[in-house]
Amino acid sequence: GAGVSQTPSNKVTEKGKYVELRCDPISGHTALYWYRQSLGQGPEFLIYFQGTGAADDSGLPNDRFFAVRPEGSVSTLKIQRTERGDSAVYLCASSERGSYNEQFFGPGTRLTVL
Amino acid sequence: AQSVTQLDSQVPVFEEAPVELRCNYSSSVSVYLFWYVQYPNQGLQLLLKYLSGSTLVESINGFEAEFNKSQTSFHLRKPSVHISDTAEYFCAVSPMNRDDKIIFGKGTRLHILP
Numbered sequence: 001g002a003g004v005s006q007t008p009s010n011k012v013t014e015k016g017k018y019v020e021l022r023c024d025p026i027s028g029h030t031a032l033y034w035y036r037q038s039l040g041q042g043p044e045f046l047i048y049f050q051g052t053g054a055a056d057d058s059g060l061p062n063d064r065f066f067a068v069r070p071e072g073s074v075s076t077l078k079i080q081r082t083e084r085g086d087s088a089v090y091l092c093a094s095s096e097r098g099s100y101n102e103q104f105f106g107p108g109t110r111l112t113v114l
Numbered sequence: 115a116q117s118v119t120q121l122d123s124q125v126p127v128f129e130e131a132p133v134e135l136r137c138n139y140s141s142s143v144s145v146y147l148f149w150y151v152q153y154p155n156q157g158l159q160l161l162l163k164y165l166s167g168s169t170l171v172e173s174i175n176g177f178e179a180e181f182n183k184s185q186t187s188f189h190l191r192k193p194s195v196h197i198s199d200t201a202e203y204f205c206a207v208s209p210m211n212r213d214d215k216i217i218f219g220k221g222t223r224l225h226i227l228p
Contacts, residue, residue: 008162015217033215033216035216035218040123041221042206042218042219042220043158043204043216044168045215045216045217048213048214048215051215056214056215059215085188091157095213097213099211100146100165101165101208101216102160102163104160105150105157105158105159106157107156
């Protein structure tokens with residue numbers, strides 16, 4: 001079946017602008033995760049959804065970052081007033097309940113803030 | 115809280131030579147252990163995982179990792195590497211028995227020399 005998909009694959013924006021990054025998880029996966037990977041680093045957790053609700057948003061760096069999953073499937077990560085330090089690859093992953101937390105990752109969105 | 119340490123940021127090795135990528139972790143609870151691989155210009159893929167039972171786990175492409183609870187390590191090994199193994203390898207952990215974020219190490223870049 002189809003894997004996790006993310007759009008756009010690349011996003012270039014100017015400092016101060018608003019961006020939205022979309023994640024379409026594997027069908028039937030109830031858990032959805034967002035991570036951020038900066039150059040030379042491993043992925044860092046941002047937020048995790050179980051169904052429609054955010055089960056853990058402790059990784060969001062500040063209140064400019066927000067994510068939603070209104071129908072328990074597709075999720076959107078929203079970044080307001082972007083800063084150059086937000087430049088990174090944003091990864092989405094999904095997992096099936098009871099799967100020993102085996103997370104399947106999408107290809108990522110590379111965000112560049114000029 | 116959990117943390118993962120990958121001491122080697124880069125490991126150069128000759129083709130057909132053995133390799134070991136080191137990983138140590140810290141956690142106050144029992145964890146699942148993972149190795150993810152990221153090939154050039156591709157997304158993260160699960161290479162192998164330790165959930166419970168036998169401490170030695172293997173992947174389909176010849177890698178193996180051994181869970182050592184007393185040393186809190188999960189080193190990755192391959193007896194003979196190929197040029198196609200060139201990639202970045204991430205060790206990761208997540209708390210056992212629940213859906214939760216994965217904590218990644220900073221990664222080790224495996225560089226195969228001809």
